[in-house]
Amino acid sequence: MTPDSQETILLALLVPLVGACGMALAWKRANLRETVTLFTSGLLLLLVWSLVPGVLAGDRPELRLIEMLPGLAISFKVEPLGMLFACVASLLWPINSIYSIGYMRGNRESRQTLFYICFAIALSAAIGVAFAGNLLTLFVFYEVLTLSTYPLVTHKGNDSARQGGRVYLGILISTSILLLLPAIVWTLVAAGTLDFTPGGVLRGHLEGPLLGLLLFLFMFGIGKAALMPVHRWLPAAMVAPTPVSALLHAVAVVKAGVFSIVKVIVYIFGIDLLQEVSSGDWLLYVAGFTIIVASVIALRQDNLKRRLAYSTVSQLSYVILGAAILAPISVLGAAIHIAAHAFGKITLFFAAGAIYTAAHKTEISQLRGIGRRMPWTMLAFSIGALSMIGVPPAAGFISKWYILSGALQTEQLLAVLVIIASTLLNAAYFVPIIYSAFFLREDVGLTGDGHGEAPLPIVIALTMTAGLTILMFFMPELPLALAQQLILTAK
Amino acid sequence: MTLNMLLSHLPALQVVVPLLAAPLCALLRPRHLAWAVATLTSWVCLLISLTLVAQVQAGGTLRYTFGGWPSPWGIEYVVDLLGAYVLLIVSLIAALVLPYARRSVEREIDPEHHSLFYTALLLCLCGLLGIVITGDAFNLFVFLEISSLSTYTLISFGRDRRALTASYQYLIMGTIGATFFLIGVGLLYVLTGTLNMADLAERIVPLAESRTLHTAFAFILVGVSLKLALFPLHLWLPNAYAHAPSVVSAFIASTATKVAVYVVVRFIFSLFGYRFAFDQMQLDWVLLPLAIIGIFTASVVAVFQENVKRMLAYSSLAQIGYMMLGISLDSVTGLTASLLHLFNHALMKGALFMALGAVFYRIGSVQLGQMAGLGRQMPWTLGAVVAGGLSLIGVPLTVGFISKWYLILAVIEQGWWILAALVLVTSLIALVYMWRVVETSYFQPRPAGAVIAGEAPLSLIAPTWLLVLANLYFGIDTGFTIDLAGSAAAALIGGEP
Amino acid sequence: MEFLGHYNYWIVIFLMMTGFYVVISHSNLVRKIIGLNIFQTSVFILYISMGKMPGGTAPIVAEGVTLYSNPLPHVLILTAIVVGVATTALGLALVVRIKEAYGTVEEDEIHAQDESL
Incomplete structure (x- = not known):
């Protein structure tokens, strides 16, 4: 709780914003602008990671900024879960920036400055969500995140972008205003506080069905977690350029959603309270339903990015499932899955974007034999897919293992079945892609221009994230340590 | 010494300054000069409201009596916390709208009417400030009409001929509203023999059962609701806002209805008393x-x-x-x-x-x-x-x-x-x-x-x-x-x- | 005779309703303004009649007179009359401009012209 770490929190929020101003000033000079982006993202990485040792040692640095409403300040408190989320987001931003440079230049996208600026603002908002010390702060940055990513989703500026943007903004804003906001106000009226408190704040204030209703408002109000039926914004957001889909709709935005859900369950309701009452049980069923149905839909998509999007919907519900099982070990699994899924899914999106940039292909049926032309890309894709399925040596295995252990421990047979079935479904929609990419011959008519690998920055980026996916399997100490701290404080 | 004297007269100056500047504007033919005078006036008004807010925050409610007549007899100006706050809003918007007005008015209004336009705008400002600051029910009616009449004029400056019909429609409804208000005030006067709002508030307490009081309440509320454009008395508003010149839309949309809300609050809560309004009525x-x-x-x-x-x-x-x-x-x-x-x-x-x-x-x-x-x-x-x-x-x-x-x-x-x-x-x-x-x-x-x-x-x-x-x-x-x-x-x- | 005891109020109400009816029912813009005037006049009478004291004289200090009419309503209503005159003037000015712009002062014809645009 040193003043140093307070400053670090503030800097972590401000650095991306200052970087955004820098990018705006350098708008005519692409090289300078991209240097600023890389520099900013690197600096953010250092700042966020410098907080890790303190948090591991038990520090919970706090920072109170301005008092926005009487008794309700914009305040920040770094706790293990937020630390984990911030680490993941800040680690992937520089890599994604490298990728963006290759992608945006390779596809000659317009308005690149606006793109980088919105990206930086979105990252600042994601850090704000991660470090939020109360629900109000979380809500504020949650909305900033939605709005700052809207220009990114609609970047192409054509009719389909407008349609996609409409669904994106419509669902995210309306769920947050219609459900999340009243849930927050209700919590305030009932409990008198909005601070994230270990063990929850609602004990003795609300009970029975009311608690279930409040949980309902929170779970569907946090639309970013893409629980069915409020998931439709995620496939709609796939009209965005791939770096946006990669970092925002596989990492920052969706993880902000499930992160908020875990945070609400652990720090507002309290695991124990939810265990005692049965009014929250439905969450398990909804999460399980989402996992299975989204996987089935993914199976039927031919567009690669849409398949990945539905896979994300399904994977996000793993995190919710992990939290809803309410066993400490499954909550731990949920926390780790935030990181594991991030590394795997960003790799998959990077690969999809690499294919689009090099071969201008978007459909899965066009991918026969592409593994020979783009071996690195498809290798990375395979690693990402393994992580999604949950096979060693990829990070997804670890988190799935913990969630499964939790389900077995609490004898939630349904959860166990869901996890097994979804593993099979995951395999069913990823393995054929890998198989046809490496083992089938290219269609004669589609050989086209004889492309090779994507531009170098893209390949570097996707190799790095694939490496991270493997690395996390062999060295899961850091996320495990943070997640264990979460369990300890939650008790 | 003079500064202190000036400071003690601020409540009067808040209204008097735009009131005097308005005819001055009308006399100034060079249109830029008219604009400059109007802008300067609005800034002076802003300064006065800021000072009033500071004075109220430091020393509580200000009461200013005119011509040395003590309060139930003479007209009294009252600035309490809420009043100071609304004064600040109105003059702040005016002080921002007027610098904006120069180019916009050049584009939208014939040059020979510019001086008159600024005159009407200042009168409207004066009326709105007066409504807020006065502590006398009849005086409030007068300021209400000053602001309304100048608003009708301002709206009719719109380029589209529909601005004329919008203004006419507003004139009819606004006058009916103001007359209703006047009837209500008259009934209150019959009942209590006073027009001072603080005095009224005290004298009507024992009369809570009086049917005249109930009628007065209804007339005043309906009258103000017309100005306020409360559903279903809102019909004048969309046309008026849509066809008025841009400057006027910006000014009245952010001030006129706010002042009307303030009047409602003032009558319901400090004059009639909220227990009377909510329990009895x-x-x-x-x-x-x-x-x-x-x-x-x-x-x-x-x-x-x-x-x-x-x-x-x-x-x-x-x-x-x-x-x-x-x-x-x-x-x-x-x-x-x-x-x-x-x-x-x-x-x-x-x-x-x-x-x-x-x-x-x-x-x-x-x-x-x-x-x-x-x-x-x-x-x-x-x-x-x-x-x-x-x-x-x-x-x-x-x-x-x-x-x-x-x-x-x-x-x-x-x-x-x-x-x-x-x-x-x-x-x-x-x-x-x-x-x-x-x-x-x-x-x-x-x-x-x-x-x-x-x-x-x-x-x-x-x-x-x-x-x-x-x-x-x-x-x-x-x-x-x-x-x-x-x-x-x-x-x-x-x-x- | 209780019924007619406050006959001044009956006059006020009659005038008020007449004026109000004219404003609402007529489509001629000038007539509406006349109706508005009648409506306002009823309020003037309401004020003036309540200042009347039975047996009181004009409020001028003179020997041997103790009962005066209340002068305040008269003063108030002078102001209200001025306001009414201003309103009428402005309203009529608007009607003139409307006549110039539309060529008619009938409300329904004006609406018809605006709709056909």
């Missing part, structure tokens, strides 16, 4: 349904408007409904929400109407179809529209969020969940109609053959953005506004005899 049963229907219908109608100024006019009706909803909740939180929204709505609507004025300045229209593709050609102007729209929707970090938060808090405190849902649903409708503007201006190509519109001149953009920044600032650092609204609300409800 069952005001909540009248006000609440009207507010709800008003919010809902106006929001829905706004979605289908093609003229963006008209759309914002309907949105204003909905916002007036929010303020009335807060009042009718009959709780400190509800009143706080209304008073907060009074200030916040002035900021957002001011910014939005000014931005639309800048659009009109460049393309000569505010039809949605004509605004297609403007986002790239006028980035600052449309940026202001987006920011103002976000505030209207109630997105965090804007003032709109703060108002909405308080309104929902007040409603949930009463346990009225359906009402909370309604407030939230209507803010989503605001999302729909604002997003129509955003999508049209950013995603559609310019209509074929349309002029290439450059960014509006700085003198239009700067005041607009000052208001936009105020929207953001008071949405983040809310200490000042919430404290003021909260303590004013507590004083109004707690200060019941």
